[in-house]
Amino acid sequence: MTFREFKSEAENVVEEALKRSSYPTVEFNLSEPAEEHYGDLASNIAFQIAKDLRRPPMKIAEDIARLIDLSRSNLIQDVSADPPGYINFRLNYKALAERLLPSIQSSDGVKVADLGKGAKVTVEHTSVNPNKALHIGHLRNVAIGDAVYRLLKHSNYNVKVLNYIDDSGAQVADILVGFLHLNYPQEPPSDVKFDHYCGDTIYVKVNEMYEQNPNLLEKQRQILKELEDPASKISEFAKSITSKILIEQLKTCWRFGVRYDCLNFESHIVHSRLWDRVFKELKEKGIVKYAEDGRLKGCWIVEVEGEEEGEEKVLVRADGTTTYVAKDIPYAAWKIGLVEDPFNYIEYVKQPDGSPLWATDLNQGFKKTDFYGAEKTIVVIDVRQSRLQRIIKAVLSQLSKGVEDRYIHLGYAVVSLSPQTAKEMGFSEEERLLHMSGRKGIYLNADDVLDALKKKALEETVKRNPNESLEWCERVSESIAVAALKFDLLKQDLDKIVIFDLNKSLRLEGDTGPYILYSYVRACRILEKADEEDIAPTTTNINITTPTEKKLLKDLSKFDLIVEEAARNLSPKTLARYTIDLSTSFNNFYESAPVLSCSDAAIRGTRLMLVRGFKSVLGKAIDLLGLPKVERM
């Protein structure tokens, strides 16, 4: 918001000084010094010049610093050359406060850079097979996808969120086998959600039975065959089951604070014959080849860039059916507008935030242009799918130039169970982390984890709020649980495996979501009391004095730079880390700079503005991460 201006002022004065000097023009950068006491920004320009001229950097830094003219700068307090050759700039905190604080007294004033200029982008995430409940691993996908959506939307992209529903695969047939051939009742026990029932009981049991009873596998194949006809009785039955599961899954996602724009059903993509059109073009352009002989005789295959011969991927089997990856190609082509839209759209359900959730349909509904033909499309899927995603992208690139930049696979490492949790749950006795498996029943259901977190938060909330109703405490605890889990899944690098430990992840202290919420609540309390005591913020006589005030102010001023970085790199982690840092700065300020009891009116008023500004900025950061907010806890 203004750190950006400080930075560009510093850039300008260095460039101008360089022009006035006898030194050659070079590229340089400005970064924050390792230690606060060096200043607020440092230029490495002297090192860059020293490299070319083979002269001591310190001398060069001194020469340039001497030529720097600050007369037209507002936010630079002073500048110095320091060993071994840095040019350090210090912020004029009073000027920064006067510029920044009035603008962020309400959340409307907290602006984010316009990166998107309204460009149409789709983000696909969640995409859980509709035969089971979401587990903790799925939640990483959901949290990342939702945060990316929020980051892009606020950076002025026109973002639509897609959720791909594979309603015609073998996993769905497995559930049908359970109902039709193992006589599972169609209603779950009264205290069990339908998605849990299908996933925890039927899916796992059916897969166990396949091993003992090969006949059952034959039944599954039969069901799959019958599912190909959308008008068949079994298709209708499948649809009723998958819809029931899907709605339960959506409830979990809504509980997690997530929304979507459109459900894309695989069965619709298959029956739309999109594949035929794309396949025809792939053949005409020679992108797919027919294997005349060899191991893959009779198949249509593509070569995979960067892989050895003999590693070709089959798109169409010898029997004429399409493979998994082939099914994704027309869908991806649809997303970026390489094919016409064959779908109608119906309003599937109203979401808790009031927005409609649309779904593809082949018969009824309207035509809509919102969901296909995006400038960029981002698909959030774990890294195990990287090779397939690369193949899809490569095939599309051959159909149309420029697809490389428009089709983006956002991969992330999986969530695994810690040895302790694996033992506690009775999944394993080994001292190593355990990968989850829906088929084997090795996972923790998302709802169960949230419930456990909520229970823990509730104990604390009730203890701290003896005068509040149980309903109130429950509501707050639910928010704390969601914030804790979501933040835990967002805060680390996408390339790193999340080792989920039931006990450790139930933490409410330290680098956690509750820490952030707690900081927010503290700010709310101060503002509430200030209101009661009729203490108004200063707007004319701003006075920044202490180190913790300065640090908080500086952190606030960086918000838009951080959001920009996070949005550009599709990196929720970047914002998550900032949010912790900002909260820490506030808590330090809170300990050392009393607001309401401060006797100096100007200082008190300034601090109050800082608290308000903090509430606005942190509130925005919380929104962008997709965490729930609470005003008391």
Next chain:
RNA sequence: GGGCCCGUGGCCUAGCAUGGAUCAAGGCGUCGGCCUUCGGAGCCGAAGAACAGGGGUUCAAAUCCCCUCGGGCCCGCCA
């Protein structure tokens, strides 16, 4: 066998894109402090002294390059 990713104090992580400053930063855990002060889900301090190992590039490497080791994932006419 080929490809991708990870390896930072006892444990978990940030920093790596764009190499630089005397102490490489947080959290957890351990030990010790801080409520007559806006809420202690907080703050302060201490101990531990660590960028997997080796080589290279550079005035300067946790960061770039190469090799080795350890761990994970992917490599099906399954999805």
